[in-house]
Amino acid sequence: MTMDIVKAGASNEEDEQIIKPQASTPALDTSDWPLLLKNYSKLLIRTGHFTPIPHGCAPHKRDLKSYIQSGVINLDKPSNPSSHEVVSWIKRILRCDKTGHSGTLDPKVTGCLIVCVDRATRLVKSQQGAGKEYVCVIRLHDRIPGGQPQLARALETLTGALFQRPPLISAVKRQLRIRTIHNINLIEFDNDRGLGVFSVSCEAGTYIRTLCVHVGLLLGVGAHMQELRRVRSGAMGESKNMVTLHDVLDAQWLYDNTRDESYLRRVIMPLETLLCTYKRLVVKDSAVNAVCYGAKLMLPGLLRYEDGIEHHEEVVLMTTKGEAICLGIAQMSTLEMSTCDHGVVAKVKRNIMERDLYPRRWGLGPTALEKKKLKADGKLDKYGRITENTPAKWKADYKDYSAAPGEAPAATPATPSAAVEATPKAIEATPAAAEEPAADEGDSKKRKKDEETPEERAERKRRKAEKKAAKEAKKASKGKKDDSE
Structure with a gap:
């Protein structure tokens, strides 16, 4: 009797361990997954079949050296030092090879400065062109009769595309350019003191100092910029893990003296943080290294893709572990990816991942x-x-x-x-035949110079010097003309 009970219990256990067919896939909540894996379950699926390769790792799981080498810092820049000085100090503190920043801030301006370390410097160019947001204190040179509503109307007038020339004290060429102001909001205004505070969301390369001068011209009283702070640069804002230079220094000191890397990992973020706004293409592990070597991503190498991708849109290619491989240009729309069975999905614009982090898997077909x-x-x-x-x-x-x-x-x-019937004209058109006259021409020029008399050589040098002087004079006169404008 007892044996029958034991057998029945064993058979029940075996039944429980068998995977039974289900009508639906269990729901997976990926809304709290980190960085590029966020809402992974909402991506459109091309195929679920691929062979995982035990190489690479999730961005937050990298060893400390790799973590720093592919890290970014959302720095609160202090007033007075230049952006270049601040970045060079961070390079010295972290003892890394390269650092770069996502757009220069004037010495007196404070706020968000994205500092990229080593491998992350490959993303500097893409972040420099991203939109910016500022909070500015403007000083008016006189009272305005309309008060706050008049200033609000003047600021609203200066939205959209504007002509701007860099300020007199700027280090760049003072050339007229068009910049777009997306939004301006007046926060506070004191007419008696002539001080106002406003926030502005604008295109990269906008001069807020010039914008304040234009506000003064519109109001008819004159104005200048009193103070400025950048509150957002691209994907990074004040609320997103902003740190000071002291934090970076303390984190490195703590690691050097106690081997505690938790503070460093909190100060530095993975470079994938900057790419969360891009549309994603998930690549099979076997295709990763080929893309790192510059190959185009073909349709068989695609696992998942985002909805709403258009032709020639900038996208990010990522692994199944959430690592960024490269920035790419989409060669197919979402509709084409879902209907085609072959073709180029995207071509590489800027590589991010190091080569040979994943093994080579091409040339085996x-x-x-x-x-x-x-x-x-x-x-x-x-x-x-x-x-x-x-x-x-x-x-x-x-x-x-x-x-x-x-x-x-x-x-x-x-x-x-x-081959025998080939005409003489065809033979003449070969690259080797085309290269011979060029070589002969170079030899004849050299021979001509060698055969020159001292007088001819002096005359040739004099003519060359005159031509150079005329060129420099023309350039100088053009520079003076630009300054006078």
């Missing part, structure tokens, strides 16, 4: 292996191009996808008679 064998047998040249020894089947079947759209595949004549 049947065509690639056959090509390798033909190269070893001497039936293709060392670049894999067709020669006279190439089998006819390979010539007929092989398609070179790396060739330009209108370019014919390079091939030598199949029969000797075709």
